[in-house]
Amino acid sequence: MPDIRILTESELRQSITLDIQAVDIIEQAFGALAQGGVVMPPILSMSIEEKHGEVDVKTAYVPGMDAFAIKASPGFFDNPAKGLPSLNGLMILFDSDTGILKSVLLDNGYLTDVRTAAAGAVAARHLAPDSPDSVGIIGAGVQAVLQLQALSLVRNFNRVRVWARNPERAADYARRMSEKLGVPVETADTAEQCVRESQVVITTTPARAPVIQADWLQRGQHITAMGSDSPDKNELDPEIVVKADRFVCDRRSQSLTRGELRSAVAAGLVAEDYSVDELGEIIAGKKTCRTGDTMITVCDLTGTGVQDTAIANHAYQVTLDRGAGTSITT
Amino acid sequence: MPDIRILTESELRQSITLDIQAVDIIEQAFGALAQGGVVMPPILSMSIEEKHGEVDVKTAYVPGMDAFAIKASPGFFDNPAKGLPSLNGLMILFDSDTGILKSVLLDNGYLTDVRTAAAGAVAARHLAPDSPDSVGIIGAGVQAVLQLQALSLVRNFNRVRVWARNPERAADYARRMSEKLGVPVETADTAEQCVRESQVVITTTPARAPVIQADWLQRGQHITAMGSDSPDKNELDPEIVVKADRFVCDRRSQSLTRGELRSAVAAGLVAEDYSVDELGEIIAGKKTCRTGDTMITVCDLTGTGVQDTAIANHAYQVTLDRGAGTSITT
Numbered sequence: 001m002p003d004i005r006i007l008t009e010s011e012l013r014q015s016i017t018l019d020i021q022a023v024d025i026i027e028q029a030f031g032a033l034a035q036g037g038v039v040m041p042p043i044l045s046m047s048i049e050e051k052h053g054e055v056d057v058k059t060a061y062v063p064g065m066d067a068f069a070i071k072a073s074p075g076f077f078d079n080p081a082k083g084l085p086s087l088n089g090l091m092i093l094f095d096s097d098t099g100i101l102k103s104v105l106l107d108n109g110y111l112t113d114v115r116t117a118a119a120g121a122v123a124a125r126h127l128a129p130d131s132p133d134s135v136g137i138i139g140a141g142v143q144a145v146l147q148l149q150a151l152s153l154v155r156n157f158n159r160v161r162v163w164a165r166n167p168e169r170a171a172d173y174a175r176r177m178s179e180k181l182g183v184p185v186e187t188a189d190t191a192e193q194c195v196r197e198s199q200v201v202i203t204t205t206p207a208r209a210p211v212i213q214a215d216w217l218q219r220g221q222h223i224t225a226m227g228s229d230s231p232d233k234n235e236l237d238p239e240i241v242v243k244a245d246r247f248v249c250d251r252r253s254q255s256l257t258r259g260e261l262r263s264a265v266a267a268g269l270v271a272e273d274y275s276v277d278e279l280g281e282i283i284a285g286k287k288t289c290r291t292g293d294t295m296i297t298v299c300d301l302t303g304t305g306v307q308d309t310a311i312a313n314h315a316y317q318v319t320l321d322r323g324a325g326t327s328i329t330t
Numbered sequence: 331m332p333d334i335r336i337l338t339e340s341e342l343r344q345s346i347t348l349d350i351q352a353v354d355i356i357e358q359a360f361g362a363l364a365q366g367g368v369v370m371p372p373i374l375s376m377s378i379e380e381k382h383g384e385v386d387v388k389t390a391y392v393p394g395m396d397a398f399a400i401k402a403s404p405g406f407f408d409n410p411a412k413g414l415p416s417l418n419g420l421m422i423l424f425d426s427d428t429g430i431l432k433s434v435l436l437d438n439g440y441l442t443d444v445r446t447a448a449a450g451a452v453a454a455r456h457l458a459p460d461s462p463d464s465v466g467i468i469g470a471g472v473q474a475v476l477q478l479q480a481l482s483l484v485r486n487f488n489r490v491r492v493w494a495r496n497p498e499r500a501a502d503y504a505r506r507m508s509e510k511l512g513v514p515v516e517t518a519d520t521a522e523q524c525v526r527e528s529q530v531v532i533t534t535t536p537a538r539a540p541v542i543q544a545d546w547l548q549r550g551q552h553i554t555a556m557g558s559d560s561p562d563k564n565e566l567d568p569e570i571v572v573k574a575d576r577f578v579c580d581r582r583s584q585s586l587t588r589g590e591l592r593s594a595v596a597a598g599l600v601a602e603d604y605s606v607d608e609l610g611e612i613i614a615g616k617k618t619c620r621t622g623d624t625m626i627t628v629c630d631l632t633g634t635g636v637q638d639t640a641i642a643n644h645a646y647q648v649t650l651d652r653g654a655g656t657s658i659t660t
Contacts, residue, residue: 048391050393099406
């Protein structure tokens with residue numbers, strides 16, 4: 001059997017960063033999803049209630065890519081009390097032609113962070129106003145940081161508002177991001193203010209009840225909701241799904257079981273077969289995107305296996321070119 | 331993050347063998363499955379038709395075990411023409427309390443071979459006649475070898491018959507296994523002869539149509555069918571499911587979707603909610619096993635995540651005790 005390349009988080013951090021190349025790669029992956037030939041089975045999900053833990057396994061085969069990834073993402077929510085991170089995980093890369101193991105990417109979730117933020121940039125590229133004056137960020141965690149960085153790769157904006165449940169974390173975020181982006185970042189007093197004063201809003205929370213209400217929305221606004229990725233999460237008032245001129249998601253079947261569409265169906269606002277466009281269909285030119293200055297657009301991102309396969313292939317190639325990693329003979 | 335232990339196939343082969351300890355460990359895993367508390371989600375299955383490939387991902391959390399495994403098993407059926415094995419795969423071990431990655435077992439499917447054969451021994455221990463005179467093996471591949479070895483750990487027998495579609499492979503098997511076990515192993519002219527002359531029969535084929543007919547069965551016989559593990563496979567005449575005095579499986583939901591129960595339902599012989607006992611329920615004493623010399627018993631093994639978690643924990647501990655493996659800091 002061929003050698004297997006082991007890549008560590010530190011090697012991957014040195015090789016892969018959230019840049020326009022990562023955004024392009026994720027865009028191509030979504031585009032491929034709309035072209036047919038992609039195989040992306042439902043997420044394997046295991047809930048370990050007695051440990052407050054869960055594990056998701058995602059995968060996708062994408063024609064034309066050298067390899068397909070299988071990603072395992074455990075989340076154990078008692079970990080912070082033990083001084084450990086809640087989330088970790090790894091990606092495994094298999095040759096697309098032979099299924100033979102090529103590489104184990106011990107990224108501890110780093111590549112997931114990158115591909116998730118990159119998807120936000122892809123959504124903004126296709127749906128957000130061209131030149132938003134202000135951006136609103138809900139949440140102050142890792143994705144709040146990365147989503148704003150990702151947005152800055154595809155849109156120019158003049159100011160940022162942030163709101164988070166913990167005001168100290170929001171203030172700290174504002175300080176750090178002002179410095180990092182060279183754009184004024186200020187805290188909002190309320191989520192409502194944050195939403196009402198922003199042309200682009202990104203929600204990055206693990207909320208189980210809406211953090212944005214439908215009547216806060218403004219004409220011309222774009223919202224990306226990237227927080228909900230499991231059947232217990234919900235960031236948007238379900239009314240938003242029907243109020244938006246365009247409600248787009250990364251994967252219809254996942255939005256219906258793990259994303260904002262799930263809540264809208266549960267609220268009885270839309271049927272299970274409600275017609276929703278996928279981001280990939282817009283990228284592939286099969287569906288139109290923003291067609292006017294007054295449209296309200298919403299994109300629900302749940303996180304897909306094609307993103308994992310795309311970023312893992314990219315990371316493998318970049319690290320190989322750099323000579324990083326350890327080869328193991330089995 | 332803690333270091334991650336990388337274990338290779340050669341290290342695992344040096345540490346783990348198909349012995350009575352492996353059988354006991356797999357028996358305990360099945361017993362745990364019947365006790366409640368185990369979380370074993372449905373298998374994630376991805377079929378890559380354009381490459382004649384498929385990948386299954388199995389997992390199970392077992393209370394009391396230090397870690398849980400996620401196993402990925404690709405099978406690419408054009409590989410032999412390329413001089414590569416069809417099957418490979420690996421297991422990944424996560425701490426049961428924190429979900430943090432502990433070990434990557436680069437076993438290329440070796441541990442699956444061991445735990446699959448061990449399950450056959452567990453089935454025989456609880457269902458086969460105490461002292462079978464003769465054993466019949468259908469198939470001549472890796473599991474034909476390992477299942478007979480496994481059976482020899484829990485039952486004494488005087489002679490073996492083997493039948494395989496390819497007579498040369500059957501003859502070769504007979505030669506090798508006679509030598510290995512010190513028991514006469516002879517080829518049968520037909521599958522029917524093999525079945526009619528054996529008190530214990532083990533089917534180890536990837537057949538898509540029955541290799542054993544119901545009217546070949548003999549009173550007092552036990553059959554283990556371990557070949558069918560996907561919705562397109564079928565080794566037993568569906569009549570056997572109803573003709574057997576006891577039809578037992580490793581996991582009801584899997585037998586119904588990937589095993590012999592699936593074919594019996596498809597043939598209209600039993601309803602989807604047909605009452606079938608699980609091997610673990612017998613081990614746990616919740617159900618009776620063989621209760622007389624004339625009973626016909628059948629056990630359908632599809633392969634379960636609890637077996638993977640059990641063998642991976644065992645392999646991790648044994649290799650750690652031996653100082654094998656490579657630690658990687660992420």
